[in-house]
Amino acid sequence: MTHTTAALTPAQFRRSFPALDEAPHFASCSQGALSDRLAHTMQRMTAGLMDEQAPWGSWVGKVEEYRSLAGRFLDVDGENVAVLSCASEGAYQVVSSLDWSGDRNRLVTSDLEFPSVGNVWRAQHEAIEVVNVAGVEAALHAENWIPLIDERTKLVSIPLVSYINGTRPEVERVIEHAHSVGALVFVDAYQGAGVVPFSATELKCDFLVSGNLKYLLGLPGIAMLYVRDCANVERAAQLTGWFGRVNPFAFDPAGVDYPQNARRFELGTHPIPSAYAGVAGFEMIAQVDPVEAWDHVVALRERLAEELVALGLTIDYPEDPAHRGPQVALMGEDPDALAARLAERRIGTSPRGERLRLSLHAYSAERDIDALVSALREVRER
Ligand SMILES: Cc1ncc(COP(=O)(O)O)c(C=O)c1O
Secondary structure (H helix, E strand, C coil): CCCCCCCECHHHHHCCCCCCCCCCECCCCCCCCCCHHHHHHHHHHHHHHHHCCCCHHHHHHHHHHHHHHHHHHHCCCHHHEEEECCHHHHHHHHHCCCCCCCCCCEEEEECCCCHHHHHHHHCCCCCCEEEEECCCCHHHCHHHCHHHCCCCEEEEEEECCCCCCCCCCCHHHHHHHHHHCCCEEEEECCCCCCCCCCCHHHHCCCEEEEECCCCCCCCCCCEEEEECCHHHCCCCCCCCCHHHCCCHHHCCCCCCCCCCCHHHHCCCCCCHHHHHHHHHHHHHHCCECHHHHHHHHHHHHHHHHHHHHHCCCEEECCCCHHHCCCEEEEECCCHHHHHHHHHHCCCECEEECCEEEEECCCCCCHHHHHHHHHHHHHHHHC
């Protein structure tokens, strides 16, 4: 894992998010708070169109900057990172690059999966047999995965952090077992990237996706796919485009070649505005030490959980701190209605299904929790 030198403290970091004192942000699991760097970057991007009418050189350069920062963030070589538009696209590129015709035709997934990834696995009209680790709580434990992963397993898919309630399954143990029986592993790191410290190299996963709009402090529209070793690719990508070529600027419609790196999974014109935003987000997150920021998040999360329980509310929170992630999920209220009441008080939260997700980030502070707790008290007293 890369540690930054001369990192900002969480309090110093917060100063780059001018709206936070007025509008506490517990919605980073959905969209991160707006930093001044992101706002300026997007203004500069559109202003660039006045300076240069067709700034392709700068745009392609920005995508390369994104790729290299994504590599640095994931602790891998940038050439092992494909720049895509969404995580589902990454999942599709992975599943369709494997040959499912033999005896090894099982894909092991779980109830922790975000729908777009789980849907991609199940939408393949081929010989894929999807095996599911059922139960949001059960899927946190490697012991419930291990018996389902064997010589018939081609791919195992596990999130670093679940979008449902922010919990963290035993990813390392699942990866270790999968590799011991010759299966590949896909990690969806979307809900952890930018808040839970990790290194794709240390995880030893074969594929990993994430996007930038949440804790990575960018905008929607861009995603990174890490591919550890292109030797695992068994089938050439059919969903492709000119940026999936060895030399995109050869402009050869008949020559379908594939580079021996992650670029082989890319399609057409990259999501340029989102690449600008993604770079701004990576630059922001590089200002904090990931371990120090995580300790800060854990301390705030524990306090938030205690305060919610003291208010008599029910939370979906694992017993074992090792499974707790960057959020506390509130249960038993009408999440959409409660989120709307809190939004009236300028408190941002993220309702999903039967949970109101309350997430913490390096920029979160005790005063945000004070504001939330007093707003919850007020809403309940009404
Ligand atoms: C765990 C996880 N994976 C993936 C996504 C997004 O997938 P996509 O980029 O395909 O919309 C999200 C949330 O938006 C998520 O929480």
